[in-house]
Amino acid sequence: MELAAQVGRRLRELREARGLSLSELARRSKIGKGTLSELEGGRRNPTLETLYALTTVLGVPLSAALHQTSLRAEISGHAVDAVLTERFEEEDAVTDVYRVRFRAGMAQESTAHTPGTTEHIVILGGTARVGPPSSAAVIGPGQHASWAADVPHLYQAEPGGDVDALLFVRHPR
Template identity: 70%
Template sequence: MELAVRVGARLRELRAARGLSLSELARRAGIGKGTLSELEAGRRNPTLETLYALTTSLEVPLSAVLDDPALRAELSGRAVDAVLLERFEGTDAVTETYRVRIRAGAVQESAAHASGTTERIIVLAGTARVGSAAAPELVGPGGHGSWAADGPHLYEAVGGDVEALLVVRYVR
């Protein structure tokens, strides 16, 4: 529960710094006000999808709520498990590196991130269908792919689970 408490506190800080009410952030993120209240209070574990919806609505990278090394635990979503490995903050962008597992039998459809955001994947094992929702590509072991993440995009394991490294770059 430590993760939930610390992430909740960070979400509340970011929301307050932007002058947003609980209702307004919930509306922008497309989640229930009660869900956001429970997250901020640390009474609910966040999913990867929910954190992405909130951080996108707050116009910050996902790592903004995970910037404490103690919070770098595995986050799970419908199809993807991710662990933040590194956050690099440059003058023109924030770049995050994740170790990800795409679980077989599920598809992660991700909404658009902030304008100019890109993603790159290096597949370590398995075969993934990734990229733009309109034109995903197959990437096998040792292969890599990249796409604009400021539009809908997806992750899918073809066959068995996929192990990969994911780099997300948010342009300022």
């Protein structure tokens, strides 16, 4: 629960810095107020989907909630596990680098991120379908794809095995 406590404190800091009440952040992110309170109090482990919903409303990259933790920040979602490995801050953008695994036969649709966000993926093993659902690319080991991430997008492991990849998420400031 150490990671949950650190992420919870960081979420509260980000919310307060933007002048949002707990109720307002809950309403905008469509996360229950009780759930948000438990997250901020470190009493609940955040999921990948929940953290993305909150950080998108807060207008910050996912790594803003993770990079100041002293632990290996591994976050899991319905179909995807992600470990933040690097965070690069430039004057005009923040780029997060994640080692990700999509579970075999599973799909996760991610909601739109902040305007101007892009994603780039390199597949290390397995075959995945990635990008906006209407134009998703099917790629395998050694291949890569990029897409605008300010629209809903998909991560799907094809049946037959997990997918391991490096995911680069670039957020404009």
